[in-house]
Amino acid sequence: MDKICSICKKRQAIYYRAYSGEYICAKCLNNVMEKNVKKEINKTKSLSIDSKIVIPITYFSPSSSIALSNLIYRIEKRYKSRIAIVIPKDYNIEEIKNFLENKSDLFIAEINIKPPERLSLQECIRFERVWSMRAAKILGYEFVFLPVSRTDISLIVIDSLINGKANLLSESLEFIEYNGIKFLYPFSGIEGETLVSYEFLSGINVKPLCLTNIKSKNVFYSIAGNRPELDFGSERLLDKLGNFLDKLGKCKICAGFSDKEICDTCNKLNLKELDVKLSFAQ
Numbered sequence: 001m002d003k004i005c006s007i008c009k010k011r012q013a014i015y016y017r018a019y020s021g022e023y024i025c026a027k028c029l030n031n032v033m034e035k036n037v038k039k040e041i042n043k044t045k046s047l048s049i050d051s052k053i054v055i056p057i058t059y060f061s062p063s064s065s066i067a068l069s070n071l072i073y074r075i076e077k078r079y080k081s082r083i084a085i086v087i088p089k090d091y092n093i094e095e096i097k098n099f100l101e102n103k104s105d106l107f108i109a110e111i112n113i114k115p116p117e118r119l120s121l122q123e124c125i126r127f128e129r130v131w132s133m134r135a136a137k138i139l140g141y142e143f144v145f146l147p148v149s150r151t152d153i154s155l156i157v158i159d160s161l162i163n164g165k166a167n168l169l170s171e172s173l174e175f176i177e178y179n180g181i182k183f184l185y186p187f188s189g190i191e192g193e194t195l196v197s198y199e200f201l202s203g204i205n206v207k208p209l210c211l212t213n214i215k216s217k218n219v220f221y222s223i224a225g226n227r228p229e230l231d232f233g234s235e236r237l238l239d240k241l242g243n244f245l246d247k248l249g250k251c252k253i254c255a256g257f258s259d260k261e262i263c264d265t266c267n268k269l270n271l272k273e274l275d276v277k278l279s280f281a282q
């Protein structure tokens, strides 16, 4: 790419961000990511200078979880926050460790139930919430950060509505509080394409243990000619659905919307029986 960065106007650009029409250099891309994550965290106003945060290395997107861990590590270094990165034992721990900048607050989780190799994104997020909620409880931590992007959120909104599964809209919410644990999506201001490029340019590449799909993905891309518009549209749509969403009941296992005490996903994956054991990673 023979372009100068549109932000600093000095360095050579390495990435074209279609979302904003900007050519961006490595340093500015990093700043864009940091600023955006910081903004999303501040939006909830619930994080204090000594918050305790769990970042699970997720089954659906380990690379994004690692990118998130590294960004949060850099941002929160200036505060007294405590961050625990929790890696499921099913991963190659050494491989994950190599990509992490924070090498001292690592835990290994032994989880007795694994997700199937393929699952819808919404169901996988429910699974991730259940095991990371257990891990946070064991550690006595109050926050869980999940690496869900703006594009994921738009896909979830559209897919849930098209398939008449309003209950799955809970997975599009940037903030859920349940059982004393607060779940946050710090990447909710970043479109999927930029997140993936950032991971690639940072050299982070770990194969996910659960491949997720969204049924209506093709519908999404056929109407999303101009994706930023659709992404912002989904945000407005969610705002409008606010009152309706408040009235939906919650599954007592995964905190997702459900008409029944235990949702279909938790029943299907038997998450009631999910158990987590934590140990320090040496």
Ligand SMILES: [Zn+2]
Pocket: 005, 006, 007, 008, 009, 010, 011, 024, 025, 026, 027, 028, 029
């Ligand atoms: Zn630049």
Ligand SMILES: [Zn+2]
Pocket: 126, 251, 252, 253, 254, 255, 256, 258, 262, 263, 264, 265, 266, 267
């Ligand atoms: Zn559930």
